[in-house]
Amino acid sequence: MSGATRLLSVQGLGAGYGDIAVLNDISFDIDVGDLVALIGSNGAGKSTLLRTLSGVIKPSVGKVQFNGEELCGVAPEHIVAAGLIHVPEGRRLFAGLSVVDNLLVGAYLRRDGKAAIRRSIDEVYSLFPRLAERRHQDAATLSGGEQQMCAIGRGLMANPRLLLIDELSLGLAPRVVDELIAAMHRINARGTTLLVVEQDVEVALSLARHGLVLDQGSIRLSGESSSLRQHPLIHAAYLGEVL
Numbered sequence: 238m239s240g241a242t243r244l245l246s247v248q249g250l251g252a253g254y255g256d257i258a259v260l261n262d263i264s265f266d267i268d269v270g271d272l273v274a275l276i277g278s279n280g281a282g283k284s285t286l287l288r289t290l291s292g293v294i295k296p297s298v299g300k301v302q303f304n305g306e307e308l309c310g311v312a313p314e315h316i317v318a319a320g321l322i323h324v325p326e327g328r329r330l331f332a333g334l335s336v337v338d339n340l341l342v343g344a345y346l347r348r349d350g351k352a353a354i355r356r357s358i359d360e361v362y363s364l365f366p367r368l369a370e371r372r373h374q375d376a377a378t379l380s381g382g383e384q385q386m387c388a389i390g391r392g393l394m395a396n397p398r399l400l401l402i403d404e405l406s407l408g409l410a411p412r413v414v415d416e417l418i419a420a421m422h423r424i425n426a427r428g429t430t431l432l433v434v435e436q437d438v439e440v441a442l443s444l445a446r447h448g449l450v451l452d453q454g455s456i457r458l459s460g461e462s463s464s465l466r467q468h469p470l471i472h473a474a475y476l477g478e479v480l
């Protein structure tokens with residue numbers, strides 16, 4: 238993308254759990270305003286990559302530059318404050334707290350005052366009107382789709398520059414997936430850069446402008462969604478067709 242501003246630059250990243258290496262020599266860039274899908278089969282390392290970017294897992298090697306700042310080895314709170322926000326797999330809402338209180342948890346590091354936070358809540362409600370209807374409901378009693386909306390809304394409450402979303406559509410009905418895809422495009426159009434883990438390759442390639450394909454802890458392919466869609470490996474491995 239010519240003239241684009243780099244937001245995230247990952248170079249030679251390696252990470253894992255204890256002695257088990259999961260990610261090997263991961264390098265990729267994301268520009269401001271992009272919408273990128275991270276694709277890969279079960280166990281490829283997608284969640285591990287998001288956890289490493291958000292500081293939950295410390296990388297063993299490599300560099301992560303975000304908005305010009307080196308993030309490797311930096312505390313997760315600092316990474317949140319820098320504007321890199323992770324919506325984890327499984328949504329991880331706080332049971333016993335209402336929808337609005339879950340949203341407010343996302344704003345815990347903001348120092349721009351109650352009026353700004355109120356505006357952000359209204360933006361989340363306009364994006365997901367069902368959350369507005371259910372604002373006082375215990376988040377644990379929401380449907381799967383509503384929980385995903387609440388988790389994404391909580392991420393938005395942190396005012397992200399880059400929002401990482403793990404398993405956008407997992408376990409959700411096609412109609413809800415369509416709603417979430419439309420919401421991704423609106424969030425992106427309002428200026429938030431997105432990196433979305435999506436196991437359904439059809440959904441991923443129709444959602445995103447660019448794709449990264451992770452295979453056994455390494456980036457196997459990357460490029461525009463339209464060209465990835467034509468790639469023989471994608472057809473053979475993920476779309477179940479042979480060109």
Ligand SMILES: Nc1ncnc2c1ncn2[C@@H]1O[C@H](COP(=O)(O)OP(=O)(O)OP(=O)(O)O)[C@@H](O)[C@H]1O
Pocket residue numbers: 254257259277278279280281282283284285286436
């Ligand atoms: N907490 C953990 N401790 C040890 N190993 C882990 C842990 N979490 C994940 N792994 C291992 O790391 C590898 C990558 O897992 P990861 O969850 O990142 O993959 P994924 O691509 O997100 O897969 P899925 O789509 O199944 O969630 C797997 O082999 C997994 O068993």
